[in-house]
Amino acid sequence: QQQVKQSPQSLIVQKGGISIINCAYENTAFDYFPWYQQFPGKGPALLIAIRPDVSEKKEGRFTISFNKSAKQFSLHIMDSQPGDSATYFCAALGNSGSRLTFGEGTQLTVNP
Amino acid sequence: GAVVSQHPSRVICKSGTSVKIECRSLDFQATTMFWYRQFPKQSLMLMATSNEGSKATYEQGVEKDKFLINHASLTLSTLTVTSAHPEDSSFYICSAPPARGGEKLFFGSGTQLSVL
Numbered sequence: 001q002q003q004v005k006q007s008p009q010s011l012i013v014q015k016g017g018i019s020i021i022n023c024a025y026e027n028t029a030f031d032y033f034p035w036y037q038q039f040p041g042k043g044p045a046l047l048i049a050i051r052p053d054v055s056e057k058k059e060g061r062f063t064i065s066f067n068k069s070a071k072q073f074s075l076h077i078m079d080s081q082p083g084d085s086a087t088y089f090c091a092a093l094g095n096s097g098s099r100l101t102f103g104e105g106t107q108l109t110v111n112p
Numbered sequence: 113g114a115v116v117s118q119h120p121s122r123v124i125c126k127s128g129t130s131v132k133i134e135c136r137s138l139d140f141q142a143t144t145m146f147w148y149r150q151f152p153k154q155s156l157m158l159m160a161t162s163n164e165g166s167k168a169t170y171e172q173g174v175e176k177d178k179f180l181i182n183h184a185s186l187t188l189s190t191l192t193v194t195s196a197h198p199e200d201s202s203f204y205i206c207s208a209p210p211a212r213g214g215e216k217l218f219f220g221s222g223t224q225l226s227v228l
């Protein structure tokens with residue numbers, strides 16, 4: 001069964017802190033793992049993505065850590081800012097023609 | 113980067129009416145378009161996949177006669193919610209990969225449908 005489980009459901013972080021969101025998957029056929037950021041009333045926007053042949057990818061304040069053996073991956077937001085307050089979705093893609101499987105989402109609030 | 117333009121951004125309609133949502137790929141050809149539905153504080157649920165020039169593929173549990181999808185050109189896909197009811201109120205989002213395929217999906221800005 002294609003599933004991606006995401007936690008926590010909600011997260012509150014102080015400005016300057018580190019936000020960590022975790023995801024786990026079951027289907028070993030997944031080979032692309034993007035993270036999306038969504039603001040209220042807007043469509044999701046691609047934030048960062050990783051393939052399973054690397055264990056970490058960093059872009060600015062955003063880092064994905066990937067553990068292939070555990071089938072887990074996580075998003076780390078360093079120096080979190082109030083503007084980062086949004087809903088974050090992890091996702092996974094296999095060889096099914098761009099059909100993404102989304103996690104349940106994490107509502108991040110960064111307090112000033 | 114590539115842009116998917118979705119209109120309208122918000123629509124309020126009376127129960128029983130039909131509503132059409134358009135998604136256009138502005139600077140690339142989209143042979144495939146994905147339509148999602150999102151309820152408040154929930155994830156995106158794939159409703160259907162439209163393919164240019166052929167019938168859409170609907171996910172299990174999605175009524176194809178209620179959610180009509182047309183993908184008549186390489187740049188336009190439409191979703192029509194027919195005989196809308198209050199339970200159809202939701203946020204509808206389209207997305208498209210580049211015509212050559214690949215992993216990056218470009219999402220529209222979404223349509224908030226409210227059925228009174």
